[in-house]
Amino acid sequence: GQQLNQSPQSMFIQEGEDVSMNCTSSSIFNTWLWYKQEPGEGPVLLIALYKAGELTSNGRLTAQFGITRKDSFLNISASIPSDVGIYFCVLRRFRDDKIIFGKGTRLHILP
């Protein structure tokens, strides 16, 4: 079956550090979405990627859709306390709209 690996599972970083997380899939998908979920809330879309090689920024966030269409990374620069939460990569396959969630990367920021 479809494999989607998101890493790392959790991160403990100092405020001000840069953060990098990634997802890899065992097959090709057409859309990569990155979501953030804060405690007690639903996931909120951060960045959407639709083309292989696409690099997109949203403030301090940068994400790229891998050339092979099987991977993506999300970077957060100069982390701040409000970056705390769970970050999910979500894949969507154009052919049948199959949607798969990564297991999430839990970001903790130390003062």
Added chain:
Amino acid sequence: NAGVTQTPKFRILKIGQSMTLQCTQDMNHNYMYWYRQDPGMGLKLIYYSVGAGITDKGEVPNGYNVSRSTTEDFPLRLELAAPSQTSVYFCASSYSEGLGNTIYFGEGSWLTVV
């Protein structure tokens, strides 16, 4: 524009009771979804719908039922609540395909079965 609205926000059920989680969206999305999220885990798809009158099972459909009589509404029903259904439930919606097919989530419904 309210987006995806789900109710109730919190609910405690006794084992064997029934209830319906309501979900409505005002974006004219044809696709709607119900997910559950267990503590420390990602989201698992329960049921989804590609349009009014059409529903399909997701990854974990047992113990749940859905209906889609209108484009806007996609209620999730628990017939005989069990402790294993204690979870956070998220409704979501999207357009079917093409650019802009991102998924929008509701704020979640916290359900505890005791």
